[in-house]
Amino acid sequence: xxxxxxxxxxxxxxxxxxxxxxxxxxxxxxxxxxxxxxxxxxxxxxxxxxxxxxxxxxxxxxxxxxxxxxxxxxxxxxxxxxxxxxxxxxxxxxxxxxxxxxxxxxxxxxxxxxxxxxxxxxxxxxxxxxxxxxxxxxxxxxxxxxxxxxxxxxxxxxxxxxxxxxxxxxxxxxxxxxxxxxxxxxxxxxxxxxxxxxxxxxxxxxxxxxxxxxxxxxxxxxxxxxxx
Numbered sequence: 001x002x003x004x005x006x007x008x009x010x011x012x013x014x015x016x017x018x019x020x021x022x023x024x025x026x027x028x029x030x031x032x033x034x035x036x037x038x039x040x041x042x043x044x045x046x047x048x049x050x051x052x053x054x055x056x057x058x059x060x061x062x063x064x065x066x067x068x069x070x071x072x073x074x075x076x077x078x079x080x081x082x083x084x085x086x087x088x089x090x091x092x093x094x095x096x097x098x099x100x101x102x103x104x105x106x107x108x109x110x111x112x113x114x115x116x117x118x119x120x121x122x123x124x125x126x127x128x129x130x131x132x133x134x135x136x137x138x139x140x141x142x143x144x145x146x147x148x149x150x151x152x153x154x155x156x157x158x159x160x161x162x163x164x165x166x167x168x169x170x171x172x173x174x175x176x177x178x179x180x181x182x183x184x185x186x187x188x189x190x191x192x193x194x195x196x197x198x199x200x201x202x203x204x205x206x207x208x209x210x211x212x213x214x215x216x217x218x219x220x221x222x223x224x225x226x227x228x
Contacts (some may be wrong), residue, residue, distance in 0.1 A: 055103025190217035
């Protein structure tokens with residue numbers, strides 16, 4: 001792993017700084033976080049699944065983290081939960097892994113703007129205040145939208161229970177309207193229950209492309225769209 005991160009001077013006055021172990025875990029989180037979006041292969045039982053990891057996020061497993069940090073797994077997890085309680089991170093837990101998101105990552109880890117600053121006069125170490133809000137707001141809005149879409153898609157993926165062509169399905173999901181997504185969550189469970197033998201169940205991409213959520217399924221087996 002190469003590159004660098006920012007560490008704000010105010011860290012020295014924070015609640016994290018007074019706890020050596022907690023500070024070590026916090027800096028480790030900053031170093032682990034992605035600076036760009038990427039797909040990561042995760043082992044899930046006997047197989048693997050692809051997970052999209054956004055800037056400011058990383059895949060977390062307490063045993064792997066414990067080995068890297070030279071701490072007990074329970075100690076690492078306890079400190080991660082403390083960082084979450086302090087609103088330094090968000091933890092999105094899954095059966096086989098967790099996605100960690102650094103809170104406000106885009107606000108203070110803007111690497112591209114720093115590269116531009118360094119090419120200017122040495123005293124010009126900050127972006128003018130009047131240039132910050134719009135860019136930051138847009139970045140956070142886009143990031144929140146992507147995180148929401150990812151959560152919604154993960155819910156659909158788990159409900160459908162036939163995991164094929166994940167990348168294509170995720171791309172298709174982005175182009176589906178909010179109204180149609182609500183219909184999907186109302187019908188997908190009924191469709192899955194109507195096809196218990198997966199060999200007769202359509203591939204998820206085929207189901208989405210065919211807008212099969214408009215088919216007539218039993219109403220008493222509907223699934224409401226999850227709230228995030």
